[in-house]
Amino acid sequence: MASGNSLNLTVAHRGQSYSLSLLPDETLATLQARLEELTSIPPHFQKLLYKGKSPRAQDQQMTLAQAGLKDGMKVQMLGTTTKEVDGLSSIEAERQKRNRILRERASKAPVKVRSTGTANSSSLNYRFHELIPLSHLPNPESARALLQRLSDDPAIAHIMQKHEFSVGILTELAPHEHPQLLGLNVNAGQQIKLRLRTDRYDGFRTYREVRRVLCHELTHNVHGDHDNNFKELNSRLNREVAEYERAVSAGTHSLSEYDGSMYEPSASLEAEARGHALSGVASLSLDSVEDRRMKMLAAAEARLRKEEEELEDSCGTAGPSAVDKTS
Incomplete structure (x- = not known):
């Protein structure tokens, strides 16, 4: 079928690459039927990712040209x-x-x-489909174990199911290659790259730090820029992770939909906030319990906002520190 007018596509799935040649006026349904022959994955279980796009089920009769597929393009398939x-x-x-x-x-x-x-x-489908540590860096087994822990984290699995997040590859960033970055989301979930290691390669960053960056990068599956929509969803993800873990700790093991109440930080953040409040208010004992709680939450949330601003500066998905998304 290959000709001067054909589209030569490379489709990657679970570490395998498939080369296909189709005509621009053939439909997505034809492409998906070919992929089913190669992978045994039915079209309704296939999800195609390319250049920030992901066709919907109702787009099957759209031509490949209309869908934005071009000759030589690489496509990631989940399914x-x-x-x-x-x-x-x-x-x-x-x-x-x-x-x-x-x-x-x-x-x-x-x-x-x-x-x-x-x-x-x-x-x-709503999970990390591949975990790939960087084999050229020291101790890749420990890096894989950390990626696996993130993938198996019940709170992360909870928000991925709830928001229908699907990530093709979860991998790591080498500190010497992108020293200014802590995370990078490639093509709205095709890959998420996280800084796992310390700058000197003498260990790994703390799990909660890496997981917080992961929540930030998962938000980029929906919003590319660090605008208000991004900030709202990112805050919600962090809130839902904390709520889930509190529910598990309390033994309820289930969560209702978020009701809009204020995010309550961890005990350590509340303790820190209490210290700030006590040092500045001599008559704090006269305040109501709710007043004290609100002051502690305000101080803790201010600290979280500052941390998030610093994280945005070290995120390669959007903003002034953006890097080549195809790398």
């Missing part, structure tokens, strides 16, 4: 085979059976048993 989905369905059936048994036991026992809820097939 799950029918066999994998069937396997998850089997696991889900067993999970439901176990939960049913737990509910029956709970109805007869004096102690209430809480369930963590049920999964669904979307959990296979």
